[in-house]
Amino acid sequence: MSTTVSVGGSTFTCTCPRTCAQARVAARSLMAKQGGVASLEQLETAGFSRRRAMGRVRRGDWELRFGSVVDPRLVDDAHRRDAWAVSLRLGPDSIVSGVPAAMLQGADGDWPSRLRLDKVIAYLPLARSGRASGAIVSRRKFDGTVVLVDGLQLADRVTALLDTIERAPRRAAQQLLDLCLQREWLCADDLAQRASSRRADGRFGRRCTAAITRAEHRALAGHLSEAEVRFADLLRVGGLHGWKPNLPVNISTEGGGTRTCVIDFAWPELRLACEIDGRAFHSDFASFQRDRERQNHLIHAGWTVLRFTWDDIVRHAVPTTRSVRAMVKRLEQTAAVRAAAVGATAVGATAAAPQVN
Secondary structure, rough: OEEEEEEEEEEEEEEEOOOOHHHHHHHHHHHHHHEEEEEEHHHHOOOOOOOHHHHHHHHHHHHHEEOOOOOOHHHHOHHHHHHHHHHHOOOOEEEEEHHHHHHOOOOOOOHHHHOOOEOOOOOOOOOOOOOOOEEEEEEEOOOOOEEEEEEEEEEEHHHHHHHHHHHHHHHHHHHHHHHHHOOOOOOOHHHHHHHOOOOOHHOOOOOHHHHHHHHHHHHHEEEEEEEEHHHHHHHOOOOOOOOEEEEEEEEOOOOOOOOEEEEEEEOOOOOOEEEEOOOOOOOOHHHHHHEEEHHHHHHHOOEEEEEEEEEHHHHHHHHHHHHHHHHHHHHHHHHHHHHHHHHHHHHHHHHHHOOOO
16 A cells, blocks of 8 residues: 655655655755754654654664754754754644844854753743743743744744843853843843843843843943953942943044944043953954954054953952052053143243233
8 A cells, every 4th residue: 555745845756755756855855954953843744653662763764852853963053953842742733932033033152052052942822832842832922023034933032042132141141141231132121121021021020120120231331242241330339439330432543544443441531441352352353353352453553451350340340440440550650740731831821921011
């Protein structure tokens, strides 16, 4: 007896769907289109019984991921694999969020492995329940925008990143927030809007609201990283005043053009810049290179630049504060001497001018 099997737009005629080579071809074709993943139901349609599919899993040919079946030889991207695995397990009305959704929408880099963040989050309609072993199925209303990527329903990048920050350990969440603000994946407006909507929804718990509220307050205060927040506290406790956070400054470059540099902490009258290297600093070579060029432009424009690391701020707070205070005092004295010299020159010029009757 022959059976016609239609999978992924292709039709196969199998005399024995459970054992013939055509079933293997159908399954491979399907999984290749879905990041190396297929559901058990899809494999049954292709001609594999559940018993036979699980036999391949036990032999190590295939793997189980979030309740779906994965062929490791066909996986070209781990985040695409995870998104497909969760989506196939929970059904076509699910929305994938978290790390895979963010990565598939341009939030690239090694931050998931570096911060040990691998949470896959999914939303289901409030009237429906479902489980995917190892993934987080959210029980709250989806408040983002659905984006279609490669046939997958994903939460928009802002939602995916905020969902990841909310569910990460606090230290990893702070580092990821630093990176998101520095790379402009998130901005203060995004955080303010999302915090407002989530506070207005009674289904949101205190942990969720607290995580986004911390991020919102930091962004609105003009601080782009946890290190900057702590450095500002050091300045206040140390009695240092007159500084401005994230001050944009237009300076001339060597080629005759102009460039806008945003200084982390600036004393404009003294032309003193304090630059903060947080824990998420220099996540790639390009950002390292841009930062060094920016520092050179500031120095050529007559600014004094001090750099402080996370370790300086957290573990050596007193020497760090002392260093800033000493530099501020030195520049104030230099400015006073220069002003006195200018004043004396002006007086001398007035005295030497001929008297006109």
